[in-house]
Amino acid sequence: DTGVSQNPRHKITKRGQNVTFRCDPISEHNRLYWYRQTLGQGPEFLTYFQNEAQLEKSRLLSDRFSAERPKGSFSTLEIQRTEQGDSAMYLCASSPWGGGPTDTQYFGPGTRLTVL
Amino acid sequence: AQSVTQLGSHVSVSEGALVLLRCNYSSSVPPYLFWYVQYPNQGLQLLLKYTSAATLVKGINGFEAEFKKSETSFHLTKPSAHMSDAAEYFCAVSEPGGSYIPTFGRGTSLIVHP
Numbered sequence: 001d002t003g004v005s006q007n008p009r010h011k012i013t014k015r016g017q018n019v020t021f022r023c024d025p026i027s028e029h030n031r032l033y034w035y036r037q038t039l040g041q042g043p044e045f046l047t048y049f050q051n052e053a054q055l056e057k058s059r060l061l062s063d064r065f066s067a068e069r070p071k072g073s074f075s076t077l078e079i080q081r082t083e084q085g086d087s088a089m090y091l092c093a094s095s096p097w098g099g100g101p102t103d104t105q106y107f108g109p110g111t112r113l114t115v116l
Numbered sequence: 117a118q119s120v121t122q123l124g125s126h127v128s129v130s131e132g133a134l135v136l137l138r139c140n141y142s143s144s145v146p147p148y149l150f151w152y153v154q155y156p157n158q159g160l161q162l163l164l165k166y167t168s169a170a171t172l173v174k175g176i177n178g179f180e181a182e183f184k185k186s187e188t189s190f191h192l193t194k195p196s197a198h199m200s201d202a203a204e205y206f207c208a209v210s211e212p213g214g215s216y217i218p219t220f221g222r223g224t225s226l227i228v229h230p
Contacts, residue, residue, distance in 0.1 A: 004159065023162065033217070039127070040204045041167060042220030043160065091159065107152075107159030 002026075004108035006092050012114045020078045021111045025094030027033050033105060034067055035091040043091055049075060066107055082115045089113075118143045120155045122221035124173075130229050137195040137224050139207030142188065149190040150208040150218060151181055158207065166190060168212075177201070204226045 013019050019071045025032050028046055030051055035043035045055045046065065051072040060066070064082075069075040089112050093105040123138040141147055148167050152160040164175025171183040181192045190207060206227050208218035 040222065042161045042223050043179070045217050045219070048217065056217070093160075099208070104162055104165075105218075106162070108155065 004076045004092055004094055004106050006090075006108040006111050008111060009109065010112050010114075012116065014116050015084060016081055018078065018080045019082055020076050021090055021092075021113075022074060022088055023092030023094075024106060025092070026096075026106055027037075029094035029096050029106075031097070031103075031105075032069055032096040033093040033095075034075070034077050035093065036081070037089040037110070038087075046077075057081050059065060077111075082113075084115045087113055087115045118147065118219045119185060120207045120209050120219060120221040121225045122205075122224050123195045125222065126186075126227060128227040128229065129157050129197045129201055130148075132196050135192070135197045135201065135226065137192040137205050137207075137226065139181075139192065139221060140188050141209045142220050143209055143211055145211050146185075146214070148210045148212055149178070149181075149183060150210070151175065151190075151192050152206045152208060152220075153177075154204040154206065154223075156203075163205075164190070167187055193213050197226075197228050199230065202226055 006021045033048040034046040037043045050071040064080045068076045089110040091110045093107045095103045095105045119142045121140045139179045154160045162216040164173045166183045171189040174180045204223045206223045210216045210218040
């Protein structure tokens with residue numbers, strides 16, 4: 001069990017460029033979550049997957065944001081046409097089963113995005 | 117809709133002193149409540165959670181929290197602060213019966229002075 005990993009850890013991009021982040025969950029974890037965290041705020045939920053199915057995506061911030069988990073293992077979060085307001089830490093978490101009181105989310109270290 | 121309020125963006129204590137981090141929640145149903153800790157350049161780590169069993173919940177690193185329905189509170193305490201406790205602490209709430217997606221508070225930065 002190596003924990004949740006995220007790559008890259010840091011990304012600097014110019015406004016208008018597309019960026020993609022990768023999250024590798026703990027092996028065999030069914031659920032995978034994406035959050036955004038801005039300075040001085042708690043994590044803000046974006047979307048989540050149960051295996052390869054994306055069960056909630058209405059909280060994605062705009063149609064420039066999209067996420068995939070094609071084989072139910074790793075996931076990618078893409079932001080198209082980045083804006084300076086997208087600068088934030090993007091967190092990924094995974095949990096071992098389908099939710100409930102005993103389920104625990106394990107967080108990765110995050111990807112820090114800076115849009116110039 | 118569920119929400120949490122963390123009173124105080126920064127709390128400063130001396131090493132060995134009592135730690136008290138405040139969290140009040142709002143929920144339309146009996147909630148599940150969580151405390152997470154985030155050390156610099158690391159992901160969030162679960163400290164403890166309340167899921168409608170015992171109202172006094174013990175977590176890792178000597179932390180505990182008490183669910184008080186009448187006060188809609190879930191304050192985090194530790195009898196004696198260590199320098200290594202300096203970190204950002206987040207309270208979160210989720211509502212059972214749905215997707216269990218937690219809503220996080222804004223966080224409280226704990227500063228420990230020698």
